[in-house]
Amino acid sequence: MSAVTSFPRAGHDGRLRPLPWRRMAWVTWRQHRVTVAAVFALLGAASAYLLISGLPMHTAYTAVAACRPAASPVCQQVAGKFLGTYAPGVGITAGLLQVIPALIGAFVGAPLLAREFEEGTFRYVWTQGFGRARWTVAKVTPLAIVVTVAAGAFSVLFSWYLAPIFGAGDDNGPLSPTAFDQLGTALAAWTLAAFAIGLLAGVVVRRVIPAVFATLATWAALAFATGLWLRAHYAPPVVTSNPIVAPGNWILSQSWTAGGRPVSLDMINQTLGRVDIRAITPELFQPGPATPANVDPVQYLMQHGYLQLTAYQPIGRFWPFQLIEGGWLLVLSVLLIATAVWLVRRRAA
Amino acid sequence: MNVIESSGLGKRYGNSWALRDCSLAIPSGRVIALVGPNGAGKSTLLNLAVGLADATEGSVTVLDGRSAGSPAALDGIAFVAQDTPLYKTLTAGDMLHLTRNLNRRFDEAYARRRLDELGIPLTRKAGTLSGGQQAQLALTVALARRPQLLVLDEPMAMLDPLARHDFMATVMTAIADDDVSVVLSSHVLAELERVADYLVLLSGGSVQVAGEVDELLASHMVLTGPAAEAERYTQRLNVVNARSGGAQAHLLVRTNGRTDGVAPGWEAHPVSLEELTLAYMRDPAAASLPGPRRPVVAQPLEARL
Numbered sequence: 001m002s003a004v005t006s007f008p009r010a011g012h013d014g015r016l017r018p019l020p021w022r023r024m025a026w027v028t029w030r031q032h033r034v035t036v037a038a039v040f041a042l043l044g045a046a047s048a049y050l051l052i053s054g055l056p057m058h059t060a061y062t063a064v065a066a067c068r069p070a071a072s073p074v075c076q077q078v079a080g081k082f083l084g085t086y087a088p089g090v091g092i093t094a095g096l097l098q099v100i101p102a103l104i105g106a107f108v109g110a111p112l113l114a115r116e117f118e119e120g121t122f123r124y125v126w127t128q129g130f131g132r133a134r135w136t137v138a139k140v141t142p143l144a145i146v147v148t149v150a151a152g153a154f155s156v157l158f159s160w161y162l163a164p165i166f167g168a169g170d171d172n173g174p175l176s177p178t179a180f181d182q183l184g185t186a187l188a189a190w191t192l193a194a195f196a197i198g199l200l201a202g203v204v205v206r207r208v209i210p211a212v213f214a215t216l217a218t219w220a221a222l223a224f225a226t227g228l229w230l231r232a233h234y235a236p237p238v239v240t241s242n243p244i245v246a247p248g249n250w251i252l253s254q255s256w257t258a259g260g261r262p263v264s265l266d267m268i269n270q271t272l273g274r275v276d277i278r279a280i281t282p283e284l285f286q287p288g289p290a291t292p293a294n295v296d297p298v299q300y301l302m303q304h305g306y307l308q309l310t311a312y313q314p315i316g317r318f319w320p321f322q323l324i325e326g327g328w329l330l331v332l333s334v335l336l337i338a339t340a341v342w343l344v345r346r347r348a349a
Numbered sequence: 350m351n352v353i354e355s356s357g358l359g360k361r362y363g364n365s366w367a368l369r370d371c372s373l374a375i376p377s378g379r380v381i382a383l384v385g386p387n388g389a390g391k392s393t394l395l396n397l398a399v400g401l402a403d404a405t406e407g408s409v410t411v412l413d414g415r416s417a418g419s420p421a422a423l424d425g426i427a428f429v430a431q432d433t434p435l436y437k438t439l440t441a442g443d444m445l446h447l448t449r450n451l452n453r454r455f456d457e458a459y460a461r462r463r464l465d466e467l468g469i470p471l472t473r474k475a476g477t478l479s480g481g482q483q484a485q486l487a488l489t490v491a492l493a494r495r496p497q498l499l500v501l502d503e504p505m506a507m508l509d510p511l512a513r514h515d516f517m518a519t520v521m522t523a524i525a526d527d528d529v530s531v532v533l534s535s536h537v538l539a540e541l542e543r544v545a546d547y548l549v550l551l552s553g554g555s556v557q558v559a560g561e562v563d564e565l566l567a568s569h570m571v572l573t574g575p576a577a578e579a580e581r582y583t584q585r586l587n588v589v590n591a592r593s594g595g596a597q598a599h600l601l602v603r604t605n606g607r608t609d610g611v612a613p614g615w616e617a618h619p620v621s622l623e624e625l626t627l628a629y630m631r632d633p634a635a636a637s638l639p640g641p642r643r644p645v646v647a648q649p650l651e652a653r654l
Contacts, residue, residue: 016420023450030443031436119437123430124487127399128451129423129494135451346403 019130024138032139035108036146042104043154046097053093054161057086061164079168087172090165094178097158101187101194102219104147109198110211112139113340117206126344133345140199140337147195152188159183166248173248174318177227184319185326193329194219196336203343226325234324237311243298250313256282257307271304272297350377350413352498352530353398357407360393367393369554371407375532375547377498378561379524382541383534384626385551391534392431394551395502398532399428412497424453427491428500432507433484437476441469441486448490460493463519481512485519492523499523501533505540513540520544542622550626552633559638562622568637569625572600574615581612589635590628601628603637 064082067075113136116122126132159174162183166174174183181190198215205211232252245251256263268279276288277297285297298308313321351374358371368390375381383391396402397409400418408416415422435444441464449455464471467485469478475486484504491499501520505513517540520531535541548565550558558565569589572582579591579598587603601620611617620628629635 016424018420019451019453027447027450030439030447120430120432120434121436123396123401123428124434125451126401127423127426127428127430128448129420129453130451131420131423 018134021134021138023130024135025142028139028142032143035111036143039104039108039147039150043100043150046100047154047157050093050157050161053089057090057161057164060086061167064164064168082168083165083170087165087170090162091172091178094162094182097182098178098223100151100154100182101190102216102223104151104191105194105196105198105219106212106215108143108147109195110202110215111208112143112199112202113344114202114206114208114211117202118208133341136341136344140341144192144195144333144337148188148192151191152185155182155184155187158187169247171247173250173315175248175250175313175315175321177231180231180318180321181223181227181325184322186322186329189326189329189333190223192333193222193336196333196340197222200336200340200343203340231321231325232313234321235313235317237313239309239311241307241309243302243308243310245310245312246315248315250315252311252313254283254308254310256301257309258305263306268301268306271301271306275300351375351410352377352381353409353411353532354414355394355397355407355409358394358397358404358409359406360390360397360402361405366405366554368397368551371551371554371556373549373556373559375549375559377530378546379531380520380541380544381530381532381547381549382538382545382562383532383549383551384536384538384541385557386630387536389536389551390554391536391551392502393554395428395500395532395534399426399500401428425497426500427494427496427498429484429487429491429502429504431502431504433487433504435475435483435487438474440472440474441478442471444475444486444490445471445493448494452494454495456493456495460489463489463492479512480507481509481515484508484512484516488516488519492519492529495527496529499529499531501531503534503536505535517544538623538626545622548622548626550629552630556638557633557636558626558629565625565637566620566622568605569601569603569620571618571620571624572598572602572611572615573618574598574612578612578614589625589637590632601625 060082064075064079067078069075113122116125122132125135128135130138162174162179165172172179174180180186194215197218198211201211201214201218202208205214232250237252256268258267265279265282268282272279272285275292275295275297276290277295277300278286278288279297280286287295287297302308353373353375355371355373358368358373359366360368371390371394383394385391393402397404398411398417400422403418411417411422412425415425436447439447445455445457445460445464449457461471464486467482467489469482469486475483478486484507488501488504499520505516508516520533521544523529524531533541533545538545545562548558548560548562549556572586574597576593576596576598579593579600582588582600582602583591586600587605589601589603591601592599601624629637
C-alpha cells in the first residue's frame with residue numbers, strides 16, 4: 001500500500017543523531033545513589049575499623065622498628081612478641097575483608113540489570129529514545145569506575161594496615177593468599193571483576209536473588225582457584241636447598257630428598273627415631289620425651305644426608321605478580337561487561 | 350503510511366513458535382485493535398514491533414519502513430507494556446524527569462497538567478500509587494513523548510472497570526488532540542469495540558483476521574433461519590461459524606461484498622465487531638485476510654438488507 005513512500009524514509013535511521021551521553025548522568029545518579037552510598041558506607045566502616053585497630057598496632061611497631069641491630073636475638077624476640085600480639089587479629093581481619101569484592105559484585109553488579117528484568121521495567125526503559133545498548137554502557141561505566149576506584153583507595157589503607165606485620169617479619173608476606181588480593185592493584189581488579197560477574201549473571205539469570213547467589217558462587221570459585229593454584233604459576237618458582245628462606249617469600253612447597261631422590265615420610269621417621277622425634281608431615285615434627293635438648297630436626301636430617309628443597313616465589317615478584325593479576329582480571333572484566341551489553345542488545349524479550 | 354509492516358515474521362522461544370509467518374500491513378489510523386486469546390502471540394508481535402525482541406525469521410518495520418528497534422523507530426514509538434511497569438521507588442516527578450532525559454521530545458507541560466488533572470502528586474512514589482494511577486502515569490509519560498505511534502500491550506488487564514474507562518478516556522483525548530496512531534492489544538474486545546478502526550485477530554501464533562473495521566463489518570453478516578436449511582448456505586457461502594439453538598440456526602457468513610438475496614424464511618442481520626471477533630475465535634480455522642487488494646465497491650450492505 002505504501003511501498004513507494006517507505007523507501008525514502010529507510011535512510012532516516014542513520015541520520016538520527018544519538019542522544020548525548022550526559023543525559024544519562026542524572027538517570028544513573030538518581031537510580032543508583034543509594035547503592036553508591038552503601039558501597040561507601042561498607043568501605044567507610046571497614047576503613048574505620050582498620051584505623052581504630054591499626055593505630056595502636058603502628059604505635060607498638062615503632063619499638064620493633066627502632067630495635068638495633070635488627071637481626072639480634074633481642075630484636076627478634078621483640079618482633080616475635082609483637083607478631084604474637086597482633087598477627088592473629090590481622091589475619092582474621094584480612095580473611096574477613098576478602099568478601100569486599102564479592103559483596104560489591106553481588107549487591108551492586110548483580111541487581112543492576114536483573115532488577116530491570118524482574119520488575120519488567122526493561123520494557124519501559126529499553127523502548128525510550130536513548131537506546132538500550134547505550135543505556136547499559138552509560139549506567140555500567142560510571143558505576144564500574146566508582147566501585148573500582150573506591151576499592152583501590154581502600155587497598156591503600158589496607159597496605160598501611162598490614163605494613164607492621166610484614167615489617168616485623170611475619171611468615172605470611174604480601175604474596176600470601178589472604179594478603180595479596182587486597183594489596184596493590186589486586187583489590188581494585190577483583191572488585192571490578194566481581195562487579196562484571198554480577199552484571200553478566202543479572203542478564204543471564206534475570207532475577208535478583210538467583211543472580212546474587214550465582215555471582216557469589218562464581219566469584220568464590222574464581223578467587224579460590226586463583227589463590228590456591230593459578231597465582232603460584234605466574235612465574236616458575238625458585239627452588240633452593242637452603243633451609244632458611246627469608247620471611248616474606250611465598251613458600252609453595254617443601255620436600256626432602258636424599259641422594260637426589262625424593263624420600264618418604266617413613267624414611268625420615270626412621271632417621272629421626274634415633275633422637276625420638278616423630279615427623280607428622282615432612283615439615284611438622286614432634287619431639288618425644290627422649291629427645292635431647294638442642295636437636296633441631298631439620299638440621300639433624302641435613303647432617304644425615306638429607307636435603308630439603310623449598311620451592312617459593314620471591315618477595316621481589318610482588319609487583320610483577322600484581323600487574324599480571326590486575327591485567328588478566330581487567331581483560332576478563334571488560335570481556336564480561338561487553339558480553340552483558342551484547343546480550344542486552346541481542347535478547348531483550 | 351503503515352505503522353507496522355511485517356513479512357514472514359516469526360519468533361521462536363525454545364522449541365515453540367510464539368508467532369509464525371506473520372505478514373501484516375497495518376495502516377496508520379486512529380486505533381488498531383490487536384486481539385486474540387491468551388497465548389495467541391499478541392505480546393510477541395508487539396515486542397518485535399517495539400524492538401524488544403529480535404525476529405527469528407522474517408522482518409518487521411514500523412512507521413513507514415524504519416526497522417524495529419532502530420533509533421528512528423524508538424524515537425517515534427511510545428510503548429506501554431503489560432502491567433505498566435514503572436520504577437516503584439521513583440516519584441511521579443522523577444518518572445517525568447527520567448523520561449525527558451531519555452528522549453528527544455518530551456512535553457513536560459502536558460505531563461504535569463495531566464498528572465494534576467488525575468490527582469497524582471509529583472512527589473508520590475510510583476509504587477505507592479493505585480493500579481489505575483500507575484497505568485495513568487505510564488500512559489501520561491508515554492504520551493508526553495509525543496509519539497507518532499502509541500503501543501499499548503493489554504494495559505487495562507489489571508484495572509477495575511472505572512479505571513479502564515478513565516484510561517481509555519485519556520487515550521481517546523490524546524488521539525483527538527494529536528495525530529497519533531494507537532495499537533492496543535487485548536484479549537477482550539468489549540472495551541475496544543467503540544474505538545477500534547482496524548482489527549488484527551491473532552490465533553495460535555498467526556494472523557487470522559486483519560482489516561478495517563468498517564470493511565469487516567460490511568463484508569460479514571449473520572443469517573438466521575431454520576436449522577434444517579442451514580446446509581444450503583454452508584455449501585454456497587463462506588460460513589465462518591455456525592451455531593444452532595433448537596430449530597434456529599445462526600450463521601456468521603463472509604459475503605465479501607456479494608449480496609445475494611436472502612431465502613424465504615431467513616433473516617439477515619448486520620454483525621457487531623464483538624460477534625465477528627468471537628465467531629473467528631471460536632473457529633480458528635476460518636480466516637479473513639486482505640487478499641490482493643481490489644477497489645472495494647462502495648455498496649453499504651446494511652442498506653440493502
